[in-house]
Amino acid sequence: MSRTQVVGQAFVALACLVFVGGAAALVAGVVGADAVIPLGVAGLVCVGVGGALARPR
Numbered sequence: 505m506s507r508t509q510v511v512g513q514a515f516v517a518l519a520c521l522v523f524v525g526g527a528a529a530l531v532a533g534v535v536g537a538d539a540v541i542p543l544g545v546a547g548l549v550c551v552g553v554g555g556a557l558a559r560p561r
Contacts, residue, residue, distance in 0.1 A: 506561070516550070526543035
């Protein structure tokens with residue numbers, strides 16, 4: 505596995521953390537509903553970049 509694929513998988517893992525952490529923070533009342541869209545966009549960017557980098561060459 506190349507270093508680029510490992511970095512891509514790390515970005516996908518970060519996206520999972522952003523999605524789950526954002527949902528947990530929303531349910532716990534730590535963040536408001538106005539913070540959900542920026543968290544979702546950040547998670548989608550991480551999925552896109554990670555998915556592009558993690559593909560086998």
